Amino acid sequence: MKHDSSQKVKPENLTDPEVAISPFPASKTKYKETQHVPPVGIWKTLDSLRVPGYRWFVTALMSSFAAMNIQMFIRGYLVFQLTDSYAYLGALSIAQGLPMLVLSVFGGVLADSVQKKYVVQAGQIVNSLNAFLIAFWIISDLIVVQHLLAAAFIQGAVMALQQPSRQALTPEVVGLERLTNALGLSMVGLNINRLIMPALAGSILAIINPEEGIGGAEYIYIVMGSFYLFASFLMIPVPKSPRENNQKRTIRNALLELQDGMRYVKNNSTVRILLITNLLVVSGSMPYQILLPGIVDEILGVGKSGLGFLMSLQGIGSIFGSLFIASMGTKKRGRMMLYSGLLLSISLLFFSFSTNYFLTAGILIIVGLSQIGRMSLGNVLIQSYSEAEYRGRVMSLFYVSFGISMFATFLLGIIASWVGPQIAIGASSIWLLILVIYLMIKTEIPKLD
Structure with missing residues (x-):
């Protein structure tokens, strides 16, 4: 099938889930056909919660x-406690990123081939077992940084295979x-x-172990594994994908499906x-989170509770x-995404210069605001301008x-170990600022709704 690049793909309309699909897989009931009436006020913000499956x-x-x-x-904290190294914090990102890089495309084929909810549930179970295993190593007093790197690799593989199914399931549910x-x-x-966790x-x-070190971390991992396991059970009532979307494809022709995507x-x-755009912006905006445990320990001088x-x-x-x-509608989403990226780059630049705990705290609130705007709008625009049969890939x-x-x-972690984390993050934020300005001036993204 050939796709004409000269034509813009308009956001595709899916059937209203309250009309077409029962929220419970076992149910054969069909909802009465009614047109989706956009709500107003606070109900506009909570609109998707009207869908039981959602x-x-x-x-x-x-x-x-x-x-x-x-x-x-907990993972970054443990790595820095065990190694006192920014390079190992960077290695942690490589351990998680490598399977994501290799397996994500197959995760998309998986999302377009089998029931998406089953893929999500399986991923949650693997994540829970992964967390319980790290708790075992800590309890046994045998934990080493290689265990944490292996756990990051497993979680990266799970994310690569699971997340396309989770994301592509959302428009099918709502x-x-x-x-x-x-x-x-x-x-x-x-x-x-x-905000809370x-x-x-x-x-x-800090209460369990007021001193420096990793004592008490096993309890944190046990709680973490329990949350993952509970999430898998909560997915049971979520509706399955429409049968026709899953019967057309098999794992056997995965490479052909991938090539088509x-x-x-x-x-x-x-x-x-x-x-x-997402690739470039993520590369410039995400590294600070991996380096944060070292910054908190060496520059801001606060402990584990301060990091949390x-x-x-x-x-x-x-x-x-x-x-x-x-709450926003479907207008000017591309422009808002770039505005969020602009605010993110500027706030990260200020973050790189800060040596005061309270100033850093205020800056990180702005970082969180702008990061989520960029991420959410980038996600929804990509899904909105993709056809349903290709959305998983x-x-x-x-x-x-x-x-x-x-x-x-990883590269920024190596640079931080040479010149310090502040210079490394400052350089990254300047690159991000230049990139966003270019995207505003030279691309069609500001015109996207």
Whole structure:
């Protein structure tokens, strides 16, 4: 099938899920055909929660996000405690990024070949077992940094194979008309956890073990594994993908499917520029998070609870950003995405110069606000301008960019070990600022709705 690159692909309309699909897989009931009436006021922000299947889906996401935000705190903390090395923090990103780079495209084929909810559930179970295994190594007093690198590799593989299914499942559950709202609400859930979980985990760890070291981390990993396992159970009532979307493809022709997906992106100029933009912006904006444990320890001079609170403060800005995204319509989304990137680059530049804990805390709130705006709008634009039959494979390429960005993080970790983390992050933020200005002036992204 050839795709004409000279024509812009318009956002595709999916059937309203309240009309076509029962939220419970076992049910044969068909909902009465009614047209989706856009809500107003506060109900506009909560629109997707009117879909029963999405309520289960977002609750499962909340549990998974809780585990993920705990892990973002504890894994970097453990690596720096065991090694006292920025290079190892960078190596952690390579360990997670390599499988994402290699396997994400196959995750897209998987999303377009089998039931997406089963892929998501399987990934959550593997993540839970991974966390429980790290807890075992800590309890046995045998934990070494290689265990954490291996765990990061496994989690990267799970993310690569699972995330395209999760992302492509969202418009099938809520319908494309609600996609911006649904992703915004999902980000609210992510950032509520981002606000609470790192600070909670850091405080609990400080209470269990007031001294420096890794004691008490096993309890954090046990809780993290339990959240992942609970998320898998919460996915059970989420509706399956429409049968016709899954019967057309088999794993046997995966390479042909992958080739077809690459051809689609090549010929869809809008999706192509959005994917490239995401890759470049992620490479410039994500590395600071990996280096944060070292910055907190060596520059700001605060302990594990201070690290947890700083990571949580990003969630405050992210919550406001997510609520704004959930409430906005389908106009000027490309322009808003670039404005978010501009604010992100400037705030990261200020972050790189700060040596004061409270000033850094305020800056990270702005970082969280701008980061979530860029990420959410980039996600929804890519899905909106992709055809349904290719959406899983397109989203797999979206996650390839995160894998590639991990190499940028590794490089920044090496540079930080030579010149210090502040200079490394400052240079990265200047590159990001120049990139966003170029995208505003020279591309069609500001015109995208």
